Amino acid sequence: MIEPFLLTALLLVFASVLCLYRTIRGPTVPDRIVAVNVIATCTIVIHVLIAFIGNQPMFVDIAMTYALLNFLVTLVAARYLATGRIFA
Amino acid sequence: MNVLSTIFLLTGSFFFIVGSIGLNRLPDVYTRLHATTKCDTLGQALMLLGVIFYEGATFTSVKVLLIAIFVLIANPTAAHALAKGAYMYGVKPCEITSLDMYKEKVKRRSK
Amino acid sequence: MRSLNWKENIASFSLTFAILFVLWAVLSTFFDIVHLSLGAICSLLVAYISYDLLIKPKGTKHVLIVLKTAAGFFLYFFWLTIQILKANIDVVMIILNPKLPISPEIIKFDSKLPNDVALTTLANSITLTPGTLTLDIDEKKKYYVHCLAKRHGDALLKGKMQSLVARVFGGKE
Numbered sequence: 001m002i003e004p005f006l007l008t009a010l011l012l013v014f015a016s017v018l019c020l021y022r023t024i025r026g027p028t029v030p031d032r033i034v035a036v037n038v039i040a041t042c043t044i045v046i047h048v049l050i051a052f053i054g055n056q057p058m059f060v061d062i063a064m065t066y067a068l069l070n071f072l073v074t075l076v077a078a079r080y081l082a083t084g085r086i087f088a
Numbered sequence: 089m090n091v092l093s094t095i096f097l098l099t100g101s102f103f104f105i106v107g108s109i110g111l112n113r114l115p116d117v118y119t120r121l122h123a124t125t126k127c128d129t130l131g132q133a134l135m136l137l138g139v140i141f142y143e144g145a146t147f148t149s150v151k152v153l154l155i156a157i158f159v160l161i162a163n164p165t166a167a168h169a170l171a172k173g174a175y176m177y178g179v180k181p182c183e184i185t186s187l188d189m190y191k192e193k194v195k196r197r198s199k
Numbered sequence: 200m201r202s203l204n205w206k207e208n209i210a211s212f213s214l215t216f217a218i219l220f221v222l223w224a225v226l227s228t229f230f231d232i233v234h235l236s237l238g239a240i241c242s243l244l245v246a247y248i249s250y251d252l253l254i255k256p257k258g259t260k261h262v263l264i265v266l267k268t269a270a271g272f273f274l275y276f277f278w279l280t281i282q283i284l285k286a287n288i289d290v291v292m293i294i295l296n297p298k299l300p301i302s303p304e305i306i307k308f309d310s311k312l313p314n315d316v317a318l319t320t321l322a323n324s325i326t327l328t329p330g331t332l333t334l335d336i337d338e339k340k341k342y343y344v345h346c347l348a349k350r351h352g353d354a355l356l357k358g359k360m361q362s363l364v365a366r367v368f369g370g371k372e
Contacts, residue, residue: 004094008135011101018108022120030117030174037166038111038124042104044159045135048152052139060151061226067155071162074170081173103287110294118345119303122332123294129327130287147228154225164326165319168333171345175334181345187304190334190343 002053009049016042033077040070089141096138103131116182117174125167132159208250214265216246271367272320278363279324286329293330293347303345306352310340310361317368324360331355 019042022035044063051059080086110123136156143149181188223238224230293300312318318340322333325344330351334343346352 004097008097008101011098012104015101015104015108018105019111022111028117028174028177028179030170030177030179031120034117034120034124034170035111037170038108038128041128041132041159041163044155045100045104045132048136048139048155051148052142057148060148060155064151064155064158067158067162071158071166074166078166078169078173081170082176103291106291106294110290113294113299114301116303118332118334119301119347122330122345122347123290125326125332126283126287126290130283147225150225161323164323164333167326168322171332171334181303181305184301185303185305186349187306190305190307 005049005053009046009053012042012046012049030081033074033081037070037074040066040074044070089144093138093142096134096141100131100133100135100138103127103134107131115184117179118171118181121167121171125163129160129163132156212246212250215250216242219245268368275363275367279327282324282328282360286327289329290347300348302348304349304352305334305343305345306356307341307343308356308358310342312340312361312365313368317364320368321361321364324364325355328360329354 016039019035019038023032023039026032026035044067047059047063047066051057051063076086104127107124107127110127111120114120114123133156136152139152140149143152175190219242220238223242224235227234227238310318310321312321318336322336322342325331325333325342330347332345334345336342344352344355346355
């Protein structure tokens, strides 16, 4: 029973493409960051699904790392927007 | 169990697609954050729960559960940081916003 | 490097170590002696550096309070799940409605929550529930919330969620 996983992964790719439109179009920088954040969440779930489609449990670990990194990058981007600095 | 997992997976992806449509339809950053945060957080939680139901009680499903819990905590926090960052960056709320109590606060801070 | 006062901090230290070590074991999925001892060393090191981040070190009694709070938090989480489901159906209805019936506004309200964890929990709960998004919390514990429509803001100002969070974390309502 792999078909539901494949179908879900395809639907997620479709959602990412919809977000990609906002990333390219988006009038301001925060719009683009929000859209990229959504794409990253899609990617996390797709990684987990790939682990089950291809029967390779290693991809779950990659998804976990991706989730941690995604949170960090979003926080740094938001901080840069708010203060104009990254460190200190 | 497989039927339940399929239902969860498809419901989750429905929420994700609605969130992406909302990202394209709504007028400004703050309302877009509404759509994406709520729909994404619930969508990923449902999909990962579906995967857990399919897998059963193994170490892999514990890892998937950890991912789900982490994103459940991290996504609203990131949304809050982004909203504040966007306001400080100078993105104005759209014209139909009827009431803005945050404006005075930001003005006072920048003086 | 701070000095570790063993007598006062042993409870929070060992709880932090236990959580870290269980997490290591689950994530590595190897249970031979090499991996477990490696995990124990790493967990000891991290627990030594950061034992006071998760639990404020105030002796054994405080750990009991933390465990009780965790139990209350799980009950609160069930209530929150239902609210999140309602919120999502609400937002989906708004997005798929062709007329897009929104009238955003930014409101503020006061809170009397006791500590940072309670403030964070309330902020994240606000973000996840019907049509509201936390913009900022200032030094006087004042919340600035962006609402998608006026009825969402009115529902929030009734303060049911805040009193529930205050009950879980043991503050005044």
